Amino acid sequence: MTATRLVVAVVGSVSSTRSARVRATLEELGTTVVTSTPSAAPAAVVNGADAIVLDVGDEPARFAPLAAAIRDDRAAASLPCGVVVGPSVVARDLALFGSVLLLASDADVDARLAELLEQARARRREKSRTAELEAQLVAATRRLTKLREHGATLAHDARVLFGVVIGFGCNLRDGIAGPVDATQSQHLANIVAAAQDASALVDRHVAALSALALEAERDQRLTGLEARVDPRRGLNDVGELVRTAALMFEGLAAGQGISLQVETEAVLAWCDEVLVKQAVVNLVTNALKFTPRGGSVEVAAFRRAPDSGGAPASRAEVEIYVVDTGPGIPAEDRERVFERGVRLERDAETPGSGLGLSVVRDVARLHGGSIRILDRAGGGASFVLAIPVDLRARGDDAAPPSSRRGGP
Amino acid sequence: MSRAGVHVLLVDDHPQGIEALDMRLRSLGHRTSVATNGEVALAIVEKDKPAVVVLDITMPEVNGYQACRAIKRIDPAIVVIMLTAKREPADRFWARQAGADDYLNKPIDPALVVQRIASLLEAR
Numbered sequence: 001m002t003a004t005r006l007v008v009a010v011v012g013s014v015s016s017t018r019s020a021r022v023r024a025t026l027e028e029l030g031t032t033v034v035t036s037t038p039s040a041a042p043a044a045v046v047n048g049a050d051a052i053v054l055d056v057g058d059e060p061a062r063f064a065p066l067a068a069a070i071r072d073d074r075a076a077a078s079l080p081c082g083v084v085v086g087p088s089v090v091a092r093d094l095a096l097f098g099s100v101l102l103l104a105s106d107a108d109v110d111a112r113l114a115e116l117l118e119q120a121r122a123r124r125r126e127k128s129r130t131a132e133l134e135a136q137l138v139a140a141t142r143r144l145t146k147l148r149e150h151g152a153t154l155a156h157d158a159r160v161l162f163g164v165v166i167g168f169g170c171n172l173r174d175g176i177a178g179p180v181d182a183t184q185s186q187h188l189a190n191i192v193a194a195a196q197d198a199s200a201l202v203d204r205h206v207a208a209l210s211a212l213a214l215e216a217e218r219d220q221r222l223t224g225l226e227a228r229v230d231p232r233r234g235l236n237d238v239g240e241l242v243r244t245a246a247l248m249f250e251g252l253a254a255g256q257g258i259s260l261q262v263e264t265e266a267v268l269a270w271c272d273e274v275l276v277k278q279a280v281v282n283l284v285t286n287a288l289k290f291t292p293r294g295g296s297v298e299v300a301a302f303r304r305a306p307d308s309g310g311a312p313a314s315r316a317e318v319e320i321y322v323v324d325t326g327p328g329i330p331a332e333d334r335e336r337v338f339e340r341g342v343r344l345e346r347d348a349e350t351p352g353s354g355l356g357l358s359v360v361r362d363v364a365r366l367h368g369g370s371i372r373i374l375d376r377a378g379g380g381a382s383f384v385l386a387i388p389v390d391l392r393a394r395g396d397d398a399a400p401p402s403s404r405r406g407g408p
Numbered sequence: 409m410s411r412a413g414v415h416v417l418l419v420d421d422h423p424q425g426i427e428a429l430d431m432r433l434r435s436l437g438h439r440t441s442v443a444t445n446g447e448v449a450l451a452i453v454e455k456d457k458p459a460v461v462v463l464d465i466t467m468p469e470v471n472g473y474q475a476c477r478a479i480k481r482i483d484p485a486i487v488v489i490m491l492t493a494k495r496e497p498a499d500r501f502w503a504r505q506a507g508a509d510d511y512l513n514k515p516i517d518p519a520l521v522v523q524r525i526a527s528l529l530e531a532r
């Protein structure tokens with residue numbers, strides 16, 4: 001960072017002797033000078049610059065609009081900015097530039113410009129330090145996520161092994177493997193009780209550990225660090241998102257005499273909040289439309305670990321279920337219903353455009369996920385929208401062509 | 409268990425996970441079969457129609473949910489109990505979606521599993 005030269009944007013009248021002196025001084029101080037005029041757009045002025053010098057001379061009013069635009073622009077306003085004025089400028093004119101600007105008159109212009117560059121250098125150092133800390137925070141959170149996953153595996157495997165101890169212990173205690181006397185039975189009961197306690201203890205501590213890691217992952221989402229990678233996607237709690245979207249239909253469902261049940265867990269996934277919400281809304285709308293009075297619509301969202309089956313690829317997904325007790329969708333129509341404008345012949349009486357489910361399919365595709373219709377014991381339709389938890393881990397292949405490429 | 413001589417199929421890719429239950433069921437006069445993967449389990453269900461299947465979830469190839477769906481397609485009257493160390497809230501939901509009659513967590517006293525089998529058969 002520090003190896004590259006500072007870039008200073010000088011805005012002013014290029015021809016004046018004072019202007020020439022400002023540029024010469026800045027170049028002597030080891031900076032690259034980029035000049036522009038007061039009529040230029042602030043974005044063009046600050047483009048890649050580390051500091052701004054407004055060389056207003058004796059015409060402060062000409063620079064006032066640009067000064068105001070710089071103050072209103074977040075990126076530009078954060079840059080150190082100096083104003084070089086001519087001898088005839090009075091205090092009232094300087095008010096145009098606000099109090100945050102570094103002011104220089106002819107007398108001490110060299111010293112003030114050096115001061116401005118020191119501010120620019122400090123800002124660079126600060127920025128690079130911040131980027132470093134942010135990267136460390138992201139890496140630390142990733143490690144916590146790994147820790148959480150190891151914890152879950154540990155708890156699972158411990159339960160299996162404690163299950164063996166408890167299973168055989170109970171059998172011995174109950175005389176399944178041959179007679180035991182009262183003392184032996186008591187000893188065996190103690191062994192079983194200790195194994196049960198140990199298993200519960202592992203569960204409790206792993207749950208606490210997992211909650212802490214999840215909290216850190218959420219905090220990181222709140223700082224918005226990761227959101228900078230791609231403005232359209234963010235780290236969202238899909239469980240919460242699905243719950244919120246589904247509960248909007250509570251009143252409507254009650255009015256139609258349909259029981260609406262929502263069951264979700266917290267699952268952080270890299271997705272477009274607005275699109276996923278829209279997909280859930282479309283699925284629930286669809287389910288409510290086809291479910292008769294007295295029926296039920298069940299909405300759920302859970303993390304599906306790669307090993308829990310169903311999903312063929314080895315990646316974690318969040319699965320969003322919308323299950324209803326309507327007429328269901330015949331196996332032969334299960335692909336067709338997702339096509340744009342397609343409605344089933346038997347639904348001619350029910351209002352609709354045939355677009356809702358095609359939007360759901362688009363949302364699935366944009367996220368590199370899938371939409372499926374499952375067989376359901378006892379009829380009804382059962383939609384499963386699956387969204388990969390972390391798209392970045394798979395590279396950019398699942399992103400739509402129009403989206404920005406490249407990582408952090 | 410109220411009915412003696414019930415055929416129970418036990419499915420777990422780690423047989424030690426169901427061995428104690430197997431011993432207990434046999435000591436109570438029930439017939440048991442053991443399968444260490446979903447495919448073998450389905451072959452036994454096709455051929456021998458057990459009254460009850462106790463199913464693990466985490467198994468390679470055909471997992472517990474897939475096996476449960478397939479069993480219920482073969483004969484919805486077969487009682488399926490999931491017995492698993494998985495404890496995420498999702499698992500119960502998926503088990504229900506797959507048509508399982510009950511869901512029990514490892515580690516467990518095999519006597520409790522025997523009780524559940526009895527009451528589920530009673531309710532039929």
